[in-house]
Amino acid sequence: MCVIEPSPVVETRRLVLRSPGAQDIPRLATFANDPAIARMTLRMPHPYGIEDAEDFVLKVAVQDPARARTFLIEHEDHGPVGVIGLFEDADPAPEVGYWIARPFWGRGFATEALQGATAWASKAWKRRALMAGHFSDNPASGRVLEKAGFLYTGEVRKGFSRARGAEAETRRMVWLA
Numbered sequence: 218m219c220v221i222e223p224s225p226v227v228e229t230r231r232l233v234l235r236s237p238g239a240q241d242i243p244r245l246a247t248f249a250n251d252p253a254i255a256r257m258t259l260r261m262p263h264p265y266g267i268e269d270a271e272d273f274v275l276k277v278a279v280q281d282p283a284r285a286r287t288f289l290i291e292h293e294d295h296g297p298v299g300v301i302g303l304f305e306d307a308d309p310a311p312e313v314g315y316w317i318a319r320p321f322w323g324r325g326f327a328t329e330a331l332q333g334a335t336a337w338a339s340k341a342w343k344r345r346a347l348m349a350g351h352f353s354d355n356p357a358s359g360r361v362l363e364k365a366g367f368l369y370t371g372e373v374r375k376g377f378s379r380a381r382g383a384e385a386e387t388r389r390m391v392w393l394a
């Protein structure tokens with residue numbers, strides 16, 4: 218018997234976190250094609266085209282829900298404004314990553330999405346801890362993590378940023394349920 222697990226939907230005050238679909242591809246490609254976003258992540262390419270957005274949506278559709286969950290961040294009035302994902306890597310707890318489209322920076326959306334994702338991860342995904350890392354030259358993300366209850370572990374790790382084509386120092390953060 219094949220049991221299809223419904224995709225989780227997380228609602229916060231202004232946002233809904235849901236699975237990305239084919240209809241989101243053009244908007245994702247437009248917003249994600251921003252060096253100021255890609256340079257602050259490990260894996261996002263730059264430039265970021267339609268094929269990258271298609272690839273992203275496909276990968277999310279086939280990800281193992283026990284090991285990874287990726288959500289589109291949709292605002293009640295503005296539509297999709299970003300992405301947040303949680304995935305198992307080499308660390309003992311899943312890693313969280315996110316981005317918000319530049320027109321929507323500074324409105325608390327990343328913090329609100331991250332708070333929704335941590336609450337979901339503890340209650341529905343039954344995780345007791347989450348990890349995150351932000352580049353040392355990205356204090357805005359450090360602030361988002363702090364506001365959502367993450368603490369600095371004291372560890373700084375080198376991470377290779379695809380869009381930079383170079384390594385950068387990553388401050389490791391942890392959240393405990």
Ligand SMILES: CC(C)(COP(=O)(O)OP(=O)(O)OC[C@H]1O[C@@H](n2cnc3c(N)ncnc32)[C@H](O)[C@@H]1OP(=O)(O)O)[C@@H](O)C(=O)NCCC(=O)NCCS
Nearest residue numbers: 254257316317322323324325326327328351356357358360
């Ligand atoms: C980092 C990012 C997610 C923030 O999204 P956002 O929706 O603007 O975040 P919020 O509005 O919830 O919070 C931003 C906080 O950072 C602060 N901030 C912004 N720029 C800052 C800077 N240069 N130095 C310190 N704090 C800064 C803001 O003042 C705000 O804190 P406050 O509420 O205490 O005033 C967004 O800029 C982004 O997507 N950047 C590119 C991708 C990225 O960095 N992803 C995270 C990788 S770890």
